[in-house]
């Protein structure tokens with residue numbers, strides 16, 4: 001995994017420069033891909049996760065979810081086999097959007113305000129999730145949050161991989177280390193099948209808007225670092241409220 005130092009992107013000018021460089025790197029590729037009608041753009045992921053931590057350390061849910069919407073475009077570009085994962089992600093995002101657009105929408109501006117609101121109003125189930133109740137925003141976002149750990153691990157493995165590495169294997173290893181223990185046997189089998197359909201490394205890097213080998217490491221690690229910052233802060237907030245195991 002990335003070392004502690006690597007996990008915290010350089011503050012200030014280095015970080016600005018790094019991001020500007022990534023944007024420049026994929027800009028021209030993006031233009032051609034837009035002409036080809038391809039939707040996924042890694043710079044939108046980078047922009048969303050970089051802008052979702054406010055000056056005072058709040059996680060802004062609108063920006064957080066916009067990064068997730070970009071992930072769906074990525075999964076949809078991989079084909080039908082990933083349909084159930086894309087669908088599950090869409091379901092979770094839709095639940096969150098209902099809260100953000102609802103009568104208490106203002107309480108769902110940040111992760112921190114959502115947690116306060118749902119705890120103050122007894123909306124969070126710590127024991128079990130009654131099937132007839134709409135899941136809380138806290139437990140819904142926790143499911144997406146856990147998947148970011150998988151993504152961090154996968155991007156790390158991809159960024160240090162060589163042309164000999166099998167991307168499906170990298171997915172499966174990252175899944176075993178992060179998400180598998182949260183999932184039922186059935187979901188684990190379905191995920192294993194999907195991993196077999198992962199495109200080869202070269203094609204995957206193309207989808208990620210990287211058109212030269214030596215840029216892959218840089219683009220992936222820059223994007224991953226913006227995701228890691230958000231993951232680490234979200235993890236701390238959930239941990240502080242004893243909410244990491246919401247049913």
Ligand SMILES: CCCCCCCCCCCCC/C=C/[C@@H](O)[C@H](COP(=O)(O)O)NC(=O)CCCCCCCCCCCCCCC
Pocket residue numbers: 042045071074075078082084085088089092143144147150151171175179182183184187191208223247
């Ligand atoms: C592109 C390859 C994607 C591989 C993603 C690895 C995760 C595979 C497992 C997905 C399981 C989906 C089936 C449903 C599981 C749910 O039971 C389970 C628990 O929810 P519940 O308590 O409400 O039941 N749901 C979840 O855990 C949420 C899973 C969400 C998966 C999101 C995957 C994100 C992948 C993002 C790829 C984007 C790459 C972009 C690169 C810059």
